[in-house]
Every structure is written in structure tokens, then in C-alpha cells.
Amino acid sequence: MTGGRAVVTGIGVVAPSGVGADAHWRTVLAGCRRTGPITLFDAAGYPTRLGGEVADFDPARYADNRALVQTDRWTHLGFAATALALADAGLPERAPDPYGWAVTLASASGGNLFGQRELQRLWSSPSRTVGAYQSIAWFYAASVGQLSIRHQAKGPCGVLVAESAGGLDSLAHAVRAVRRGASVVLAGATECPLSPYALACQLRSGLLSEVADPEHAYRPFDATASGYLPAEGGAVFVVEELDHARARGARSYGEVTGWGATHDAAHTTSDSAGDPHQYARAMRLALGRAGVEPDEVDVVVPDALGVPRYDRAEASALRAVFGARTPPVSTHKELTGRAHQGGSALDVATALLAFAHDTLPASAGPDVVAEGCELDFLRAPRRPRTRVALVCARGFDGFNSALVLRGAPPAGEEG
Known part of the structure; x- marks a missing residue:
């Protein structure tokens, strides 16, 4: 054995830069800006009206309708990124060794669009009710639970909550899971903070850019920097124990050291x-x-x-x-x-x-x-x-x- 060394054997990207690792890489290499007007809801009345959205995303390609109606777009993005990561790693959709597979993702705000829709229904309709899936679709650990069920990953699963830092913490936690005996860990994160409520929460911080021109709205380290633009998406990784990866002839992108x-x-x-x-x-x-x-x-x-x-x-x-x-x-x-x-x-x-x-x-x-x-x-x-x-x-x-x-x-x- 190699002492539980952890390597990344699969990358799944679903982001404004593209769906799939290759599309993301082409965007980065070309330096193409993918931010623009928010379309997931009418943001005309907000001081920040720009963001990063995943263009032409079809969640039905990655999950059946039953799973989609029970979950938020944030989880839909997770379904897609995970499916892409497993395919990239050459692994099956369902764990052949369920207790050897784990899921450890990061989360922050939960199912914003789903929650927004249900709460609007609660306060605007005569029935004053929410749908049966509100409690699980909005919950910040929903994506971890859904992916564990979908891929039959029954090993140690968990969710890291540290806002932006959580995306890195999830990979550190995946390495620990490998060292404790897991052979495959799904790690990383997706996010969808683009709803009226989510945008209002972010605006309260005073950290969002209110510049109307996408070319100049989000400029880190620049003399014209004025704040950030919110975005959806992210990446999911297959983190694998090194000997397990070698035994099946898997390609490694690198090691979390x-x-x-x-x-x-x-x-x-x-x-x-x-x-x-x-x-x-x-x-x-x-x-x-x-x-x-x-x-x-x-x-x-x-x-x-x-x-x-x-x-x-x-x-x-x-x-x-x-x-x-x-x-x-x-x-x-x-x-x-x-x-x-x-x-x-x-x-x-x-x-x-x-x-x-x-x-x-x-x-x-x-x-x-x-x-x-x-x-x-x-x-x-x-x-x-x-x-x-x-x-x-x-x-x-x-x-x-x-x-x-x-x-x-x-x-x-x-x-």
C-alpha cells in the first residue's frame, strides 16, 4: 500500500466557463468573459444585475425527472458535475463497492431558487402551503445526500460549510477519508446563489459590484476594482486512493499533498x-x-x-x-x-x-x-x-x- 495517498482521477466542471473540463479550459486559455445579465429571475430592480450563469444547461441530461423535481438547480449542477467527473475517471455511475465510496462536498446557502419558489407560494396562494420537498431541496446538505443515494456511495459522507473556503476544505476532507480507508471520494462543490432572496442577502454585505458593464464590473486586484459578481456552478472531483487508481489503470491529474x-x-x-x-x-x-x-x-x-x-x-x-x-x-x-x-x-x-x-x-x-x-x-x-x-x-x-x-x-x- 502507499499509505493512503490521494490522487484526482476525474474532473467534472459545470460553470459559466462551460459544461465539461475541456470547455472550461478553452475559456480560461482564451480569457473569454462569461458574465452578463442575470436571466434566472428579473433582476431589473437590483443594483447588481450581472452575474455568471451556466448557459444552455439541460439538467435532464444528467438526472431523471423524479430527482429533478425534488431538488434545486444547485443540486442539478452537482448531478451534472459528478456524472462528468465519474465518466472522466472511467468509473461507473453506481459504486461497485458502496462502502468504499464516499461523498464530501462543500455548501453554503443551499437550494435558493427552490426555496424562493416555495416561500412565494406559501405567502401568495390561498392554500398557504409549501411542497413536500421544500425541507430537503433547500437543506444545505441536500446535494451530498442526493449524490450518495444516486451513486450508492455509502461510505463516510459529509458537507463542509466555510463559504468560499469550503471548496478547498472538501478536498482536504477527501484526503482524510482516503487515509481512513475509502477508495473513491466525490469532492468539490457547486453553488447557485442567483435568486431574489440570495442576491438581496449578498447585496447587504456591500461587497457586490454595481457596475453595469460586464467588461469592468468584476476586476480583482485592479485599480478599478469595485466588488464581485455572483455566479453559479463549480466543479466536482473523483479523489481516489493511489493503489486503487493504479490497479485499474486510471490516469491521474495530480495529488493533493x-x-x-x-x-x-x-x-x-x-x-x-x-x-x-x-x-x-x-x-x-x-x-x-x-x-x-x-x-x-x-x-x-x-x-x-x-x-x-x-x-x-x-x-x-x-x-x-x-x-x-x-x-x-x-x-x-x-x-x-x-x-x-x-x-x-x-x-x-x-x-x-x-x-x-x-x-x-x-x-x-x-x-x-x-x-x-x-x-x-x-x-x-x-x-x-x-x-x-x-x-x-x-x-x-x-x-x-x-x-x-x-x-x-x-x-x-x-x-
């Missing part, structure tokens, strides 16, 4: 910016557990909130870890919007695909670096040097997470 999580012990307020000390500590924990020195990191994929004070705090944390000469930094959130825990999972997909394609993609921005955000933004694609990525994420109310990924060699160069 280190992670760190800390907390600021403070709520997010209208003037907070997160604690760069605790954020930096999460990065150091991840690097230390991976046995990676700072100068070995090939690329950093940051949280990139797009709120000036948060961007400055993130740049400060990176400089605290790496010194004045940070590794190349590459972010693509401005292309898709911020999908909360789904967005950090999508960042992991981007990093692993970069190693699979032997290309670190250029950062989508900034055009003009904001004062205090002076980092080494990757301005043109280049080949990886060490095949080590540090992916970072912060969740509202003080969550900080960092994940170290070591990419597998390109096809034909396995040692």
Missing part, C-alpha cells in the same frame, strides 16, 4: 478585510504539510474577491509567505463571477488542467494593478517548472484555506 485552514475569529462587516496573518498561516500550514518550500511553488491561484481592501489584504498575506518576489499569480474569477465554494473548487480544476495541458494560463487581470496589490501576475502562458500549485480561498466570517496540488507529469512522461 497539503492543506491548511485557519479562522480570523471575526465576522465579516462593512469595513472588514480579513486577517492577513491568519490567511498567511493557512498558506504556511499547507506548504509545510506538503513538504514544499515557498520557492518551489509554480503558480498561486488566489481568492481574488475584487473588493479593494480584501485584495490588498490578500496581497499582503502572499508577500508575508513568499517575500517580495511572489510566485506567478493567475486568477480567472473575473471571467466567470464568484461562485462561492463552487468558485474555489473551479480554481482547483483550473490548476489541475494547467498541469495536464502542460500550460500555466495567463491571469485574466488585472489591467492596471491597484496600489498595494503588486504581485507577479502571469501575463502570458508558460510551461510549468515544478508542477506545484497553491490554491487559496477565504470564506466570509473569517474562514481561510489553502491547498497544495502537485500535478502529474504530462501524458507520455510518467516516471
